[in-house]
Structures are given as structure tokens and as C-alpha cells.
Amino acid sequence: MKKLGWLWGLFLILSFSASAQVSDKEIADYHFNQGHFEEAILYYERLYKSEPSEGVYNNYLKCLLSIKKWEEAEILIKKKIKSKQNEGIAYVQLGSLYWQQERKEEAEKQFQTAIDKTEPARALISRLAQEFIGIQQLSYALQAYEKGQKKGKDGYLYQMEIASVKGTMGDMEGMFNTFLDLLNDEPHYLTTVQTTLARLIKFEDQPAQAEQLKNILLKRVQSQPESVVHTELLIWYFLQNKNFSAAYQQNVALDKRLRENGKRLMDLAQICLDNDQFSVATQCFDYVVNKGAETPFGFTARIGGLNAQLKWLQTQNPSQADLQNMATSFESALQILPQNDDTYVLLENYCRLLAFQLHQPAKAEDVIQNALNWNMVSSKVKAKMKILFGDVLLIQNLIWEASLLYSQVELEFKEDILGNEAKFKNAKVSFYAGDFGWSQSQLEALKASTSKLVANDAIELSVLITESIQDSIEVPLEMFARAELLALQNDDSLAFVTLDSILTEFAGHPLLDDALYLKATSDLKNGKVESSLKYLQEIIDFHFTEIKMDDALYLKGQIQENQLQDKEAAMATYEKILTDHPGSLLVVEARRRFRILRGDNVQ
Numbered sequence: 001m002k003k004l005g006w007l008w009g010l011f012l013i014l015s016f017s018a019s020a021q022v023s024d025k026e027i028a029d030y031h032f033n034q035g036h037f038e039e040a041i042l043y044y045e046r047l048y049k050s051e052p053s054e055g056v057y058n059n060y061l062k063c064l065l066s067i068k069k070w071e072e073a074e075i076l077i078k079k080k081i082k083s084k085q086n087e088g089i090a091y092v093q094l095g096s097l098y099w100q101q102e103r104k105e106e107a108e109k110q111f112q113t114a115i116d117k118t119e120p121a122r123a124l125i126s127r128l129a130q131e132f133i134g135i136q137q138l139s140y141a142l143q144a145y146e147k148g149q150k151k152g153k154d155g156y157l158y159q160m161e162i163a164s165v166k167g168t169m170g171d172m173e174g175m176f177n178t179f180l181d182l183l184n185d186e187p188h189y190l191t192t193v194q195t196t197l198a199r200l201i202k203f204e205d206q207p208a209q210a211e212q213l214k215n216i217l218l219k220r221v222q223s224q225p226e227s228v229v230h231t232e233l234l235i236w237y238f239l240q241n242k243n244f245s246a247a248y249q250q251n252v253a254l255d256k257r258l259r260e261n262g263k264r265l266m267d268l269a270q271i272c273l274d275n276d277q278f279s280v281a282t283q284c285f286d287y288v289v290n291k292g293a294e295t296p297f298g299f300t301a302r303i304g305g306l307n308a309q310l311k312w313l314q315t316q317n318p319s320q321a322d323l324q325n326m327a328t329s330f331e332s333a334l335q336i337l338p339q340n341d342d343t344y345v346l347l348e349n350y351c352r353l354l355a356f357q358l359h360q361p362a363k364a365e366d367v368i369q370n371a372l373n374w375n376m377v378s379s380k381v382k383a384k385m386k387i388l389f390g391d392v393l394l395i396q397n398l399i400w401e402a403s404l405l406y407s408q409v410e411l412e413f414k415e416d417i418l419g420n421e422a423k424f425k426n427a428k429v430s431f432y433a434g435d436f437g438w439s440q441s442q443l444e445a446l447k448a449s450t451s452k453l454v455a456n457d458a459i460e461l462s463v464l465i466t467e468s469i470q471d472s473i474e475v476p477l478e479m480f481a482r483a484e485l486l487a488l489q490n491d492d493s494l495a496f497v498t499l500d501s502i503l504t505e506f507a508g509h510p511l512l513d514d515a516l517y518l519k520a521t522s523d524l525k526n527g528k529v530e531s532s533l534k535y536l537q538e539i540i541d542f543h544f545t546e547i548k549m550d551d552a553l554y555l556k557g558q559i560q561e562n563q564l565q566d567k568e569a570a571m572a573t574y575e576k577i578l579t580d581h582p583g584s585l586l587v588v589e590a591r592r593r594f595r596i597l598r599g600d601n602v603q
Helices: 002-018 020-034 037-050 054-066 070-083 087-100 104-117 122-134 138-151 159-168 172-185 187-200 207-223 228-240 244-258 263-274 278-290 298-314 320-336 341-357 361-371 379-394 399-412 417-432 436-446 452-468 475-488 492-505 512-525 529-542 549-563 567-580 587-598
Strands: none
Touching (some): 070 087, 087 104, 087 122, 104 122, 104 138, 122 138, 138 159, 172 187, 172 207, 172 228, 207 228, 263 278, 320 341, 341 379, 379 399, 399 417, 417 436, 529 549, 549 567, 549 587, 567 587
């Protein structure tokens, strides 16, 4: 072994001898990277005499400073200054050396010399300032930028850089004002400024800074009323601070001044909807509607306003009178809106409200049949109407008539997501009818659907069928399928009888969590909040390994958030999904709900 070691050493020596300079550089860099600074100095010292490159100089200097060889470092830097290469940077390095030795007066003299001797070219000023920032000499970095700002010939003002340094120094007022000065000169920097401010200020955790920014913005808007960009930044501030009403007022002011016909109000309405600010969203839509013929967004705003009202209503525990008033508003709107593709969303919401919540499927059927005669709709929207028609027939127990409509859409849009949706609904009809084999064959084909929603629904139903048929016994699954259809048809009392039979007669069956979840959703639909929570908690406590566990948690969070208005409890429930069920399909929505409740601005 000793002989082998000697031979290996000889090989290394011979290799290094073949190319001494390259080998010295490799060995020096190796020791430098390993933190062996004393060993690295031996090689860098020799290298620098023959190869005074910038890289060798910097590593050599870092080694000397790391082991506090102050005198050697000072000699090295002064030689660099005499060479006139990167002279300004060398003065900063000399000042830094003195600073580390507590020779502050001498250090400050070198820092000032560095600024004085550096030409005001952008590249030189930027590098000098970064060198100061690297050693935490922020006031000198600021002086460097200010020199470039005043004496530079290219007109570059370094405002982003100056604002950043001021912010790091804790001069928030100076930073804010510099950003606003930048926007005066370069309005297209608005997004950059917004991104930087969002990174620097945590609006909930730093209310004093947020308030300071607001006051400075308000003063700018008042002193420069002609400046659109400052008002836009103020609107952004209000959105970050969750003050949607103030954002609405500023948007209205801009819309009137710029005669934008409501476009920015339509954008704000969508942001409000994303953050569940339904009342402000409705205000936005109403403002646009009230502009009348002067805006091209009138019909879209009317549709958006009604859908926003319905969204809000669905988060409450609405009475039949509330629902009927909503339906009347939909009906009135449909009489004046154009009969085209844009109106379909309103039509669908109206018909689902009639059929599923007001228990008026026959009226919904009439509305859809009339809509199928509209002339200015695309074939795809007519197909959506057929699917909607099928859903209305299904709750009237006309399952084969519904299947026929689904089949028409599936055939016409075989390669389209719409066709996949219709195919899934047909698979569900077969499931309700107890033909699990046929349903399963359709679901297998849908697992590869380009629609993630359809594919996930297909996988979930397929797993339900597979896990629920034990030893070829289909009775519990037949009972569950029948109960689900009954619940869909609002025959909840009969559905509960069937579900109770599953829960009592088939203890330990994989369908128990599904049965409890169906009872929970049915009770919630009928306003029985406490009963719904009881069933969900039973899943969480006793069926936590089953497939409905994450669904139960999410629905519990929804109830806590909307019906009980318990923000903290809802956040805790959503967070449990994120931490305990990271692979759940509900993680994205649970995170969104959690962020909204925490106060984040979700856009």
C-alpha cells in the first residue's frame, strides 16, 4: 500500500510539472473552495506575480482577509490601485480593509476617494455601488448612484436602485417617494414597482409601513391629479390591503376621467369575485350597466351582476322566497338580453335554480326547449343546452330520455371535452340503473380525458365501483346508487331510508363514508347545518383512511366559513387538508380558500 501511495504521489508531481501554471491555479482554487486559505495563498502569491488576472487577485485578497493578514492585503490592494485597473473598486477594498481594523476615519476617506475617482458611466457606477452594498456601506452606495444620476451622460436616473438602497437602509418614505418619481418619468415601470413593493411590505404584518405608503400615495394623487399611474398604484394598494370598496371608488374616478366605458370596472369585478367580494363585484357590474348604450360591456355586466348575486346567495342559507326573487331577476334579464352564446351561462344558472332548488323542473324544461330554438348560438352551446336538458330530465326520473340527450352530444363531440362530459354523464346513468359493468367500461375510457375534471370524476366513480363490489355482491352499491339518484331528485327522506339501511346492514363496508357524505350534502342543501356537520365529523373521526375524508374536511371548512362565519375554524380545517392530504385534488382550492381568509389578495 505504501508503494502504491508513493507511486500516486509521483504521478501527481509529474502531472503538475507538465503544466506548472495551470496546476498551480487548480490547486489554489481547490484549497480556496475548501477554505484552506493559508495553503491557497502559497499558490495565489506565485500565480499573481506571473498572471495578475482579476480572478486571481480577488481570490488572493479574500484569502488574506479571511486569515486577517492585514499588511499583506494592504500591500496587494495598493499595488492594484497603482496599476489603475478597477481603481475605484480597489479604493473600496482598501476602505473595507481599514473598516475591519476599526480605522473608520481612514476607511471613509478611501470610500469617498472611490466615488470621486469613478467615472459616471453606468457600468462603472453600478459596479461601484454593488461593491459598497456587498460590504454593507449603503450610504456610499447611495452616493455612487446619485453621482451617476447627476453626472451621467446617458440620462439614466438609477431610481429603482436608489429606492432599493433607501428601503434597505430603513428610509421607507424615501424609498416610496423615489418609486413615485420613477413612475412620473417611466409609467411603464408600474408592474415592476408593484412587484418590488409587494416583496418589501407585508401588509398585514407591517401596518405602519402600509399606512405610510397610502398617505404618500394620496398626497401624490392630490398634488398630481393628472397622473394616471399614481392612481393605478393607489388602486393596487387598496387591493393588496383588501379594501375593495376604496379600489372601486378610485376605478370609477379613472373610468370617468379616461372615458373607458367601464373596462377597468369589469376587471375589478372579476378580482372581487375571485376574492368572494360579491357586493363590490355587483357594484362594479351595476356601474357598467348604468352607463347604458355608451359601453360595449352592458350585456356582459348585466349577466355578471346576476351571477355574482347568485354566487353570494349560494354561500348563505337562502329561503325559498330569496331563491324565487333571484329566479325572477334571471327571467327578466333573459327577456332583454340577446339570445347568443354569451347569455348561456345566465340561462344555465337560471334553469338549475328552477330545477334543483325551487323544484320547478317542468318550467326549467320549457325554458331550455325555447332556448334550443335560438338562432344566434353555436353548435357547442346548443350541445351544452342538451346536457342541461338531460340533467333536468334526470331529476324527474326520466333517466333514459336524459341518456339519449347525453348520447347525442357524445356522438357529435366525440373528440371534444364536451363529448367527454356527456360520456361521463351517461356512465353515471348506467351507475344509477345498476349496470356497473357498462358504467365501468365507459369510465375506463374517460380516465385519459384531456379534461382534468372529467378524468378525476371518472377515476373517483371507478374506484367507488371497484371497492364497493365485494365477492361479486352488488347489493350495497345498488342501494347507494339508488339513494344518490333520489337525493339528486330531492327525495331526501327516501334517500335517507336507503342510506340508513346501508349503514346498519353492512357494517365495515367501504361505502359507509360515501353514505355519510351523501347524508351531509343532502342536509346542507336543506339548511340543516348542524346535522350536516355531525355526519362530516363522523367521517373525519372514524373513516379517516377512506376516499371521502378530504371531501369531508373541505365541506366542513365551507360550512365553517359561510354558514357559521367562523374564519379561524375554517382556516384550520383548510390547513388540515394542506398538511395531512397533500395529494388531494382539493389542495388547490383549499389553499385558495385559506389564503383568502388569511387576507391575501388572490388574483
